[in-house]
Amino acid sequence: MAYSEKxxxxxxxxxxVGTLNKDSKSVGTGLVGAPECGDVMRLQIExxxxxxxxxxxxxxxxxxxxxASSSLATEWLKGKTVDEALTIDNMDIVEELALxxxxxxxxxxxxxxxxxxxxxxxxKNGMEPIAMPKSHH
Amino acid sequence: MELPIYLDNNATTxxxxxxxxxxxxxxxxxxxxxxxxxxxxxWVAEEGVDYAREQAAKLIGCTEKxxxxxxxxxxxxxxxxxxxxxxxSDKGNHIITATTEHKAVLDTCKHLEKLGAKVTxxxxxxxxxxxLQELEAAMTEQTILVTIMYGNNEIxxxxxxxxxxxIAHKFGALFMTDATQAVGKIPVDVNADGIDLMAFSAHKxxxxxxxxxxxxxxxxxxVKVTAQIDGGGHERGMRSGTLNVPGIVGLGKACxxxxxxxxxxxxxxxxxxxxxxxxxxxxxxxxxxGNVEHRLPHVxxxxxxxxxGEGLMMAMKDLAVSSGSACTSASLEPSYxxxxxxxxxxxxxxxxxxxxxxxxxxxxxxxxxENTKKAVNHLRDLSPLWEMFKExxxxxxxxxxxx
Numbered sequence: 441m442a443y444s445e446k447x448x449x450x451x452x453x454x455x456x457v458g459t460l461n462k463d464s465k466s467v468g469t470g471l472v473g474a475p476e477c478g479d480v481m482r483l484q485i486e487x488x489x490x491x492x493x494x495x496x497x498x499x500x501x502x503x504x505x506x507x508a509s510s511s512l513a514t515e516w517l518k519g520k521t522v523d524e525a526l527t528i529d530n531m532d533i534v535e536e537l538a539l540x541x542x543x544x545x546x547x548x549x550x551x552x553x554x555x556x557x558x559x560x561x562x563x564k565n566g567m568e569p570i571a572m573p574k575s576h577h
Numbered sequence: 578m579e580l581p582i583y584l585d586n587n588a589t590t591x592x593x594x595x596x597x598x599x600x601x602x603x604x605x606x607x608x609x610x611x612x613x614x615x616x617x618x619x620w621v622a623e624e625g626v627d628y629a630r631e632q633a634a635k636l637i638g639c640t641e642k643x644x645x646x647x648x649x650x651x652x653x654x655x656x657x658x659x660x661x662x663x664x665x666s667d668k669g670n671h672i673i674t675a676t677t678e679h680k681a682v683l684d685t686c687k688h689l690e691k692l693g694a695k696v697t698x699x700x701x702x703x704x705x706x707x708x709l710q711e712l713e714a715a716m717t718e719q720t721i722l723v724t725i726m727y728g729n730n731e732i733x734x735x736x737x738x739x740x741x742x743x744i745a746h747k748f749g750a751l752f753m754t755d756a757t758q759a760v761g762k763i764p765v766d767v768n769a770d771g772i773d774l775m776a777f778s779a780h781k782x783x784x785x786x787x788x789x790x791x792x793x794x795x796x797x798x799x800v801k802v803t804a805q806i807d808g809g810g811h812e813r814g815m816r817s818g819t820l821n822v823p824g825i826v827g828l829g830k831a832c833x834x835x836x837x838x839x840x841x842x843x844x845x846x847x848x849x850x851x852x853x854x855x856x857x858x859x860x861x862x863x864x865x866x867g868n869v870e871h872r873l874p875h876v877x878x879x880x881x882x883x884x885x886g887e888g889l890m891m892a893m894k895d896l897a898v899s900s901g902s903a904c905t906s907a908s909l910e911p912s913y914x915x916x917x918x919x920x921x922x923x924x925x926x927x928x929x930x931x932x933x934x935x936x937x938x939x940x941x942x943x944x945x946x947e948n949t950k951k952a953v954n955h956l957r958d959l960s961p962l963w964e965m966f967k968e969x970x971x972x973x974x975x976x977x978x979x980x
Contacts, residue, residue, distance in 0.1 A: 443891070451891060457959055474977030475923035475962060478885050478902055478911065482961035499961035503887035503902070507959060 468561025586934030629829020653776030660802025732867030733876030742771030784831030788824035
């Protein structure tokens with residue numbers, strides 16, 4: 441299967457690979473997917489007192505599109521408020537990376553990872569978790 | 578050295594230039610129909626086919642009359658299995674095969690189940706070989722056919738064909754084998770191996786695509802199959818259709834070259850394969866899949882834990898290999914062959930098959946080793962599973978949200 445240039449670009453030069461301190465109160469961690477399914481994404485955000493995401497990191501086990509989707513997600517998250525981050529839709533990722541239908545699940549996983557990281561942050565800071573989108577798989 | 582490097586010779590092989598040379602006249606000046614008995618154009622074409630038939634027969638140790646040309650191994654598998662089922666329906670309706678067979682065999686058996694066949698799908702052991710006692714236990718008076726592949730396309734393991742055929746014959750059943758990956762690579766002798774029917778294809782042994790053989794035994798016992806394609810009665814009535822003369826000539830030449838060069842080639846390739854495998858299996862958490870003693874000389878199947886095969890192949894962009902990961906398929910199911918070995922899904926997703934071939938050089942293998950190592954390390958740096966493994970977290974204890 442041929443990959444889009446943007447997928448190749450993110451895959452070759454992934455942004456924000458790494459690990460934040462998951463025990464820190466200002467860090468939210470989302471770990472989604474399953475090894476059996478061939479995709480696991482871990483996405484982390486660091487949030488300041490103004491509710492702005494100051495840093496985002498990822499690590500992904502998966503195909504090129506999964507890696508590109510999570511790399512793109514971290515890029516988009518930085519500088520956004522948490523509320524703005526919640527509006528990122530998987531179809532935005534599909535469009536930006538020109539993912540074919542068979543790879544849409546990678547974008548869904550990235551959206552799940554964002555929401556799951558935000559929820560981890562919310563719960564840590566005494567807030568109610570937001571409802572997770574129904575998994576599209 | 579030219580890039581990318583082709584290491585997917587189990588999918589298909591390049592045409593040997595000597596094969597192409599043999600074929601070319603049959604597209605132009607020698608274009609006749611091999612069935613035209615009344616003029617020189619037909620005779621010339623028939624001569625080409627006869628020579629090819631002789632070469633195919635010599636390679637597998639049979640007589641020319643036992644070679645039925647088909648469009649490839651898939652058709653040969655279909656003709657052998659369906660043809661036997663139909664021809665021997667008075668005798669029984671039970672077929673035995675294995676879960677690691679090629680789809681051409683498995684789906685043909687599934688089709689026959691709808692038509693009243695009883696099919697036993699033998700499981701394989703961890704090393705990919707079938708259990709002979711299980712085979713014997715599965716045999717019944719109704720068993721008409723045992724069909725077990727010679728060498729596996731994904732992991733390269735070679736089944737104990739002689740022992741399998743002996744068991745089949747003990748119970749009065751025929752033994753068929755899909756030998757697509759084995760013929761031309763290792764010695765295959767239909768008499769020594771007790772084979773009654775055998776499918777193989779030209780494009781896996783440096784011949785052209787679109788042509789293959791079904792071997793059908795004529796003596797001890799005389800095997801018959803019901804034709805699946807009706808028409809002009811070509812190939813002794815078993816496979817009608819104007820013969821693909823250039824393709825058949827190419828298959829013949831490919832068989833001839835394999836017969837003459839196989840021993841040396843197998844030695845050279847197994848040495849290169851062992852070098853590749855030894856280097857890559859030295860990497861932490863990498864595993865060789867399948868039996869390493871009984872196998873084809875040119876295949877290595879290795880799982881690199883904590884990286885996903887398709888992502889890995891993308892990083893190995895100068896290497897043409899294949900993976901058991903089914904990330905591209907709609908089902909998201911990894912290789913059924915690797916799963917049959919009892920491999921967990923995550924290891925199956927992490928597997929890469931290297932298929933060496935006649936034109937693989939040592940320089941290419943050295944490059945492949947470095948390229949693969951780099952790619953695995955790069956992806957492990959990106960892998961949350963690798964990080965967790967390194968921290969000593971037991972991944973099996975995590976509750977994954979299966980999607």
